[in-house]
Each structure stands twice: as C-alpha cells, then as structure tokens.
Amino acid sequence: MHLARFNRVSLGHFPTPLERMDNLTRRLGGPDIYLKRDDCTGLATGGNKTRKLEFLVADALAQGADTLVTQGATQSNHVRQTAAAARRLGLECHALLERRVTNMGGGYESAGNVLLDDLLGCIYEFRDEGLDMNAEAEALGADLRARGRKPYVIPGGGSNPIGALGYARCAAELVQQADDRGLKIDKLVHATGSAGTQAGLVAGLHAMSAPIDVLGISVRAARDKQIQNVHKLACETAELLGLTSMPAREQVVAFDEYVGPGYGQPTPEMVAAIQLLASEEGIFLDPVYSGKGMAGLIGLVRDGVLKQGENVVFIHTGGSAALFAYRDLFSRQRAA
Numbered sequence: 001m002h003l004a005r006f007n008r009v010s011l012g013h014f015p016t017p018l019e020r021m022d023n024l025t026r027r028l029g030g031p032d033i034y035l036k037r038d039d040c041t042g043l044a045t046g047g048n049k050t051r052k053l054e055f056l057v058a059d060a061l062a063q064g065a066d067t068l069v070t071q072g073a074t075q076s077n078h079v080r081q082t083a084a085a086a087r088r089l090g091l092e093c094h095a096l097l098e099r100r101v102t103n104m105g106g107g108y109e110s111a112g113n114v115l116l117d118d119l120l121g122c123i124y125e126f127r128d129e130g131l132d133m134n135a136e137a138e139a140l141g142a143d144l145r146a147r148g149r150k151p152y153v154i155p156g157g158g159s160n161p162i163g164a165l166g167y168a169r170c171a172a173e174l175v176q177q178a179d180d181r182g183l184k185i186d187k188l189v190h191a192t193g194s195a196g197t198q199a200g201l202v203a204g205l206h207a208m209s210a211p212i213d214v215l216g217i218s219v220r221a222a223r224d225k226q227i228q229n230v231h232k233l234a235c236e237t238a239e240l241l242g243l244t245s246m247p248a249r250e251q252v253v254a255f256d257e258y259v260g261p262g263y264g265q266p267t268p269e270m271v272a273a274i275q276l277l278a279s280e281e282g283i284f285l286d287p288v289y290s291g292k293g294m295a296g297l298i299g300l301v302r303d304g305v306l307k308q309g310e311n312v313v314f315i316h317t318g319g320s321a322a323l324f325a326y327r328d329l330f331s332r333q334r335a336a
C-alpha cells in the first residue's frame, strides 16, 4: 500500500489524537478503551467524511470539476463536510437531502447540520424517502452539466473506493500511533453506515497484515446486508490499492442490534451512551451514528465480546452538530 500514488488535497488536521478514556474504562470495567478522535478532523466541526473527501475532491479537481454534487439524509454530516470542502477549494456544492427522519419535530430540517449547510452556501433540495438517492444525484449532475457546469458526483457518505482510501490511510495512521507508544490494539469499534469507513479500515489493515478486528455497529442495514456492502467495497478498495490478495468476508464483522426503530431514530441505549461520554469524559457523540456506535461498544463489553485485558479503540467519527436537531431527547436533566 502506497497512498502517495493517489491525488489528495489537504482538508483536515492529521494525525487525529489517540486518547485513553480513563473514566470510561473504569466505569465499564472491561477492556482499556481509547478514542481515535476523528471528530477532530478539523473541517467545519470535523468528522469522518473529511478523510474521504481529501481523496474525492482531489479526483474532482484532477477532472477539472467546478461543482461538487452529493446526497445524504437531512442531518447529513457528509453533506456538511462536502460543502465545507467545496468552499475551501472555490467550488460550488449542490446536495440532495433525503427526508429519512420525519418525526423529530420542527427544527429538524433547519437546525444542526442544515444550519451549517446554509452558512456554507450549500445549494440543497429535499427529497422524500425511498428514492434511489445516488441516481437522483447523478440526475442532478447531468442537469448541471447541461447548464454548463462541470459537476463531480460524490456518492452518499463518500463511500466508493476513492473515498475509502481515506480510511485505509487512517488505518496506517492508527497503527503508526500505536506502534510509537507500544500499544497493542486488539479491536476497533465504530458506527457503520454507507460502509466506506469500515471498508477502508479493513482494506488498509489487510494491506499491512495488521491483526486487528474491526467491529462495525450498523446504524441502518441488517447485519448480513451491511457485511456484504462493506466486504464488496473493501475488495474494490484493495483492488484500487493494488493489493495482491483480497480481504476475506470473515474480516468484516457487523452488529445490527443497536439500530433500534431505524436510521436516525433514537434508542434509550444511544441516549445513555451520549450522556455517559459527556458526563465521564466531556466528549460529545451524536444521535445518528457515534451514539449508537458507543451503545454498541457498551453492549459488547456487557456481553463479554470486548474483554478485560484487551485494548479497544473506538473511532469517534464525529457528528455532534446533529445533537442540535435532537434537543428534546436531552431535556430531562435540566433543573426544574
């Protein structure tokens, strides 16, 4: 694996910190828990999409694009980071926001990430749930091309082999950090959605023959479907990297017990995980992804999958801007 062979623009602050969570480790009474702070990637409040966008936007520029087109759910962190990347490079950003969550009250379509999209000058339109959103984005791209723009269409979550290179790079960064401090990592845990994060990690760790398990906590799809999506993209990413062997399907592990009623829908475990990280470590998770990812980590400690004596790294993928669209969930702690 030699990532300098690929075009990349600098958008974030790297390496992100790797921090031991002393209070959380003590509270959970299981493995030693570390956070890889990809909530601190630095681009417009940070998050995991920044790593993918470094490669995707470089590809867009190499192709002479003047406009980025993408799509996501209403509170998409990916759309927010894409819009910020566009601003940094003098590009226009057009986005489609899918109404995947419609029961969260008044501010959902204007607060949190949507507020930041507005500030970033992102030109967005809403779509009702259930369409093929990547096809909708391609159609928008074709429309912009017909109007004389040079669009570059980024799939949802930036999850294609080029975007996943960002997480192959993260795998290398993380292993280097661990080696520098003599830390043996046993397992990684993170929220998995459009699959690029986990696929890139699996491909990157496979390239380095690093025996670290990657446990994805699904925020949407059923287990088998998520594993299939991640494995397919991990193989495509390995191919792009020029690896001589493909990651095995057994290298992709996912859990779907923490999705709850659906994408973006709250669960009591997610709320508890967000409150726990805030109160024990002063760290903000988010309701859609990292809160459910941490609920998964806590559940896996309880179930004995993550054990005392192991070093577990939770990849904090960001997303706290969405907290502001879920205000009512966290009202109960206010003094009367």
Ligand SMILES: *Cc1c(COP(=O)(O)O)cnc(C)c1O
Pocket (backbone or CB within 6 Å): 047, 048, 049, 077, 078, 157, 159, 191, 192, 193, 194, 195, 196, 197, 198, 286, 289, 290, 317, 318, 319
């Ligand atoms: C997009 C996102 C994820 C999931 O990453 P994928 O690469 O889509 O699987 C996790 N956490 C946050 C905060 C995200 O925005």
